[in-house]
Amino acid sequence: MLAIEYNGNLVLRKDYPAPRPAEGEALIAVRKAGICRTDLEITRGYMNFRGVLGHEFVGQVVEGPDEWKGKRVVGEVNCPCGQCPLCSMGLGKHCRSRTVLGIQGRGGVFAEFTALPAANLHEVPPGVGDDEAVFAEPLAAAMQIIRQVRFMPTDGAVVLGDGRLGLLAAMALRNVLRDILLVGKHANKLAIAKACGIKTILAKDFLPRRSARFVIDATGTAEGFSLALRTVMPTGTIVLKSTYASPGWLNLAPVVIDEITVVGSRCGPFADAINALKDRDVNVLPLISAHYDLSDGVTAMVAAADPSNIKVIIDVARQP
């Protein structure tokens, strides 16, 4: 099959072997895939992954359990062992023996076919288009914040970072909190948030005042965390939201003195994300910067690394 492989180099493969689904797994014909920061980090050495990249997708089940055949699906990326203490505590997404779609021990979705346990699948409702459904994974990650933090509807939040995740977080929180301020470096990205009724400010104009009850750090940098510490009020909460953060020279004394709570946040609830897409709570389509065919997948990855782009979509199978 056609696939984008990372084997130390990023290459287009025309003869990559299609995955063979194990017992309980489904074989899925990928329709669209999204490129995420994690995919880019992997090509810089993150996770030491080798294989087909990609974990954000919408596709159609072509083989597997009868009840799933033919269905249009999105899928959760963590495939737990189901046996270990963490799995038995319901913490399968943290299972130490897990494989992770396109990230760890399991080929991804920048390919014509991919395989996932049926338990990971979620059917896409008819009203949600492919270009929206492909956002289920990152939108779920953004909505995980709402599951983890006990917000009051009258609370506000400052979101730091106008990348893909920062924008989705701002959009998701917009529906449950009184007001959101998105701080970013790109006028074109802030404009999208502004069109959704979100207050925005350029990072160079932002004066942190240690006054925000909630700060979402979606910058993915140690400097972003320092800014978060200067933005949050005493006894406030910082949600740390980025798949990969570089080590940095950090002083945690303000966390203690100001009694800050820092909440690490990763993958999230697909059901919440699919509902938000279905109910049009979040309009993800303006986040799409470009479409590429799978055969141009390497070029698509280069485009996704350009900070002026937001979400780059790979069209794997063009629908009739």
Next chain:
Amino acid sequence: MLAIEYNGNLVLRKDYPAPRPAEGEALIAVRKAGICRTDLEITRGYMNFRGVLGHEFVGQVVEGPDEWKGKRVVGEVNCPCGQCPLCSMGLGKHCRSRTVLGIQGRGGVFAEFTALPAANLHEVPPGVGDDEAVFAEPLAAAMQIIRQVRFMPTDGAVVLGDGRLGLLAAMALRNVLRDILLVGKHANKLAIAKACGIKTILAKDFLPRRSARFVIDATGTAEGFSLALRTVMPTGTIVLKSTYASPGWLNLAPVVIDEITVVGSRCGPFADAINALKDRDVNVLPLISAHYDLSDGVTAMVAAADPSNIKVIIDVARQP
């Protein structure tokens, strides 16, 4: 009056002017004072404080509001302005204009007299001796953990650090959690915890397994925080509990990947601490390593810096 002053050097003063209580404040004859790590840090430059050191005390009100005169008291250290937004939100202990007893803008308790707003005072019940009452402030700081974190009685916790605060935290948590493991470097300190029914282990024998639901980091070092990250289970909580933590080279990626919550924790509820002392929930007396007269206060500070000592008490006024 007799006082231990830090003026760039640590000196015994025989002629230090007694504090003059402002409106609403009480003048307190100090009976006993405790030396804390923060006092030692101040003599290394922390907070840039100059004046009479010390903030842990028990004393007797000699001047001030009628209802307090003659009472034996302990006192909260933060003196908020009472006017600012943080104060009006009930966050007076985080007030930016606050003075802090013996730490910031207000002389401390290593002296014959000290002054505090009457609102900061708590009467000591008859059954609680002076040597116990002097622990009210650090025990309150330890019990703040119980106020901040939503424990279940069946939970356990690992406490890292067998210093004063680590021991008090282990003792306080012992009463509300199923089991506590205290990890420390000093056999003599661990023995005290063991006598209270707390499991203990020497740091050199401790193998972190990313398996503890709650970890209390009372090491006060960046290395301690790294150890906490290797000790806590995915989705678990680290309570960061030290007045001063040095900056260090930290990788926050595990916080995100394992969805760890980090809770900064500082001063705590005096009422809880006084009740625990009164009800004999916590026996603090074994923590006292040495007593010194106020006139030997400089020597007492040297003794407190010796890691083999736990709590050093300054006897300011010997009771008849």
